[in-house]
Amino acid sequence: MASLPFTPLLLNLLASLIFLLLVSPSHSLKCTSQTFTNKKRYTNCTDLPYLSAYLHWTYDSTKSSLSIAFIAPPAKSNGWIAWAINPTGTGMAGAQSLVAFKQSNGSMTVNTYNISSYSSIVKSKIAFDVPEKSAEYSRGVMKIFATLRLPKHTASVNQVWQVGGAVDRGIPVKHAFEAANLNAKGTLDLVRYLDHNQFTGRIPDAFYKHTFLKEMYIEGNAFRPGVNPIGVHNVLEVSDTEFLF
Numbered sequence: 286m287a288s289l290p291f292t293p294l295l296l297n298l299l300a301s302l303i304f305l306l307l308v309s310p311s312h313s314l315k316c317t318s319q320t321f322t323n324k325k326r327y328t329n330c331t332d333l334p335y336l337s338a339y340l341h342w343t344y345d346s347t348k349s350s351l352s353i354a355f356i357a358p359p360a361k362s363n364g365w366i367a368w369a370i371n372p373t374g375t376g377m378a379g380a381q382s383l384v385a386f387k388q389s390n391g392s393m394t395v396n397t398y399n400i401s402s403y404s405s406i407v408k409s410k411i412a413f414d415v416p417e418k419s420a421e422y423s424r425g426v427m428k429i430f431a432t433l434r435l436p437k438h439t440a441s442v443n444q445v446w447q448v449g450g451a452v453d454r455g456i457p458v459k460h461a462f463e464a465a466n467l468n469a470k471g472t473l474d475l476v477r478y479l480d481h482n483q484f485t486g487r488i489p490d491a492f493y494k495h496t497f498l499k500e501m502y503i504e505g506n507a508f509r510p511g512v513n514p515i516g517v518h519n520v521l522e523v524s525d526t527e528f529l530f
């Protein structure tokens with residue numbers, strides 16, 4: 286067994302890499318400056334890269350309970366906004382969605398939709414329990430608040446978000462097909478991987494795709510043959526010399 290615990294040097298390098306990979310500098314408006322009138326608070330937030338959207342969230346990993354606030358301007362004031370988790374793919378097909386819009390009497394509603402195709406946008410149960418959901422509209426921006434119960438030990442999910450310009454008799458009308466609409470999806474990592482010298486859960490894509498780390502230890506989304514993950518944590522461990530040369 287050539288494996289040794291992580292060294293401080295390695296940890297620092299990994300920590301700075303993770304920091305560099307997770308920080309996106311391209312937004313002028315930051316979710317960190319947003320607050321909620323309903324006093325809701327979330328531990329984490331993400332400036333989503335398309336459609337001027339934001340996701341605030343708190344994840345209780347012991348209960349796999351995810352509380353979210355999704356914020357976006359609908360394409361028109363009588364349109365809709367949607368946030369979804371796709372457990373089977375990365376796009377809209379299969380998305381377990383929360384869709385919010387204004388009803389004919391003006392009050393907001395949010396419903397769940399199991400979206401199998403563009404031709405069947407019907408209210409339905411979704412793959413997750415949603416014990417709480419509500420929606421708000423003010424000054425051109427809609428907000429979806431919800432709590433979802435995810436499968437045990439969920440560490441990351443594929444998220445999809447969307448906005449549309451119209452609702453016809455209670456049914457959200459197809460959104461635009463601009464690049465921003467089509468690109469509005471990505472991975473949401475719910476837990477941090479570097480935690481007391483341990484990796485747990487899935488190795489984040491951005492991390493394992495990093496050239497240097499990939500060469501050193503990781504192939505695909507697994508440890509390189511010959512690298513010994515030891516103990517119950519599947520910790521990726523190498524000695525100093527292995528790391529440096």
Ligand SMILES: *[C@@H]1O[C@H](CO)[C@@H](O)[C@H](O)[C@H]1NC(C)=O
Pocket residue numbers: 388390391392
């Ligand atoms: C608007 O309509 C919905 C559905 O019919 C109803 O649940 C809601 O209470 C109404 N809101 C107001 C303010 O009347």
Ligand SMILES: *[C@@H]1O[C@H](CO)[C@@H](O)[C@H](O)[C@H]1NC(C)=O
Pocket residue numbers: 399400401409410411412413
């Ligand atoms: C969602 O729709 C798909 C395709 O119709 C179906 O296979 C799946 O069981 C549905 N999921 C739920 C939670 O109803």
Ligand SMILES: *[C@@H]1O[C@H](CO)[C@@H](O)[C@H](O)[C@H]1NC(C)=O
Pocket residue numbers: 328329474475476477
């Ligand atoms: C969420 O925020 C908490 C508190 O700031 C932090 O400890 C945790 O690492 C964050 N989670 C992710 C996945 O960024």
